[in-house]
Amino acid sequence: MEDHIMCRRKRVKYSHKNPILGPRSAKIQFSGLPEDVLGTILSKLPPKEILRTSVLSNKWKHMWTVCPKLRFDDIIMRGEDVTGTQQYTRKFIDVVNGVLKQYHGKAVEELHIKFEFDTMLAEHLDDWVNFALSSRAKNLALDLLPANFGLRPDRYRFPFELFDGESISRLQHLQLSFVSFESPSHFCGFPNLKKLDLHMLCVTCKDLQDMLSNCFNLEWLSIVRCHLDDAGLKVVRPLHRLLYLHIAHCEISKIQFSAMNLRTFVYRGHWIPFHLGDALALKDAKLYFIGKIALKFALTVLPKLLPSVQNLIFHSSLPLKTPWLQENSSKFRQLKYLQLKFFVLTEDLSNLLSLIAFLSAAPFIENLEIHFSICASPDCSEIIRNLPRCIHNCLKNLSITGFAGCTGQVELLVHIVENAPNLESLSIDRVSIDRDNYYDGEEEYERQSRSEALDIARRHLEGRTSQNTKVSMM
Secondary structure (H helix, E strand, O other), rough: OOEEEEEEEEEEEOOEEEEEEEEEEEEEEEHHHHHHHHHHHOOOOOOHHHHHHHOOOOOOOOOHOOOOOEEEEHHHHHHOOOOOOHHHHHHHHHHHHHHHHOOOOOOOEEEEEEOOOOOHHHHHHHHHHHHHHHHHOOOEEEEEEOOOOHOOOOOOOOOOOHOOHHHHHHOEEEEEEEOOOOOOOOOOOOOOOOEEEEEEEEEHHHHHHHHHHOOOOOOOEEEEEEOOOOOOEEOOOEEEEEEEEEEEEOOOOEEEEEOOOEEEEEEEEEEEEEEEEOOOOOOEEEEEEEEEEEHHHHHHHHHHHOOOOOOEEEEEEEEOOOOOOOOOOOOOOOOOOOEEEEEEEEEHHHHHHHHHHHHHHOOOOOOOEEEEOOOOOEOOOOOOOOOOOOOOOOEEEEEEEEEOOEEEHHHHHHHHOOOOOOOOOEEEOOOOOOOOOOOOOHHHHHHHHHHHHHHHHHHHHOOOOOOEEEEEEE
16 A cells, blocks of 8 residues: 555646646655654554554554554453453553554653553553653553442552652653552652642652642642542642642642642532632632532632632532622622532522622623522512612623522522623523433423423513623523
8 A cells, every 4th residue: 555645736837938837746655754743643543543554554564653652541452352351451461562562762752551450450550651761751641540449449559669860850741540659758759740630549648748849840730539538738839830720529628739820720529728829820710519608608718719710610509598788898809700500409599699799799790600400490479579789880691591480590680680781691591501301201391391481581581681682591
């Protein structure tokens, strides 16, 4: 098979002494391209497809070895073998060893291993890590999370003894999943590490803190399901380059970082105190809290913790006892986009007007999304409560999903619309954004409820929306 492509090259013709451009064909040999270009092209292909290029011609038999990124996962193993069997694991080991043998003596930029941890893998994993280090790899990923990780007390022990000063300094990206991490006494972190992804890591709080405190060039950090015996995570040294921080479902009591240039903060789990230093560059925050948080507490604490946030996603359960009208001195002075999502308890249905406090705390908000997860039928009294006027001149877009047509939702909707003179877009959807498909027996009921809920919205909005507001109801 020929390894060339066809292209069109301009050819000059002459007519009446004036040049005329015309096309002509030429052959460009893939094998004649520089190795770094070939490596870039091949790195875009899945592992299976990279290996298949060896059958194109004799020239291509070993051409695939110029690809600098090696990624092995169980996708290439899917076939007759059953996941989790010894035969399945042995086949994976043989494939990886066979490929790495072909790469002996070549430089490798990245080694990525994704396979459920098995004791059969342990000694081979050491060899593969050693291969990455000797091949001068900058990126190393060991994703060993098993399907039933909750029943597995074992972990792969990360082999620090294979590292020397040069390989520690060379590493830029590190991903560890289902790994036991115990740093030696002389270990001083990865000084040039830019990205660190930790998932189900078995590590002490001290070891993790010591490592993070010595990753001076860290830009991206994710810590997921790394339980630290309910201890607090405190990184004492400033991480000046840290731009992205993600912490999810970790059993820790508090978080303390000094990351003055942090731009994005994502947190999932129970409410815990967190302190990000003077993170005045932080623009995007995504907070997914488990459990209940008092509305007043959230609006008193969060503006102080996130003083410069511009885009905030806040998902939680908010007990709403009575409409909270107290003027709050804490403000989101730079907040432009706010997304609220929460499950509404039956006892809170009549107090949804309390959510106006978010608008009061964000005087310059432009885009507001409210996503209700709510169990209520379309039922709204003709007379609704009104709060004192509080104009929100900056609000341009309002989106509400999970609109059931209950009195509390209508009161909230009417108040926002009446106090947003520059509203450009209003979207109301009966269906919640996370609602699955309805059961067959519920289709007719849901269709009728949707129609009734939207009719209630139209009736109460009549004469209240500006002619310049585009209204969409679904």
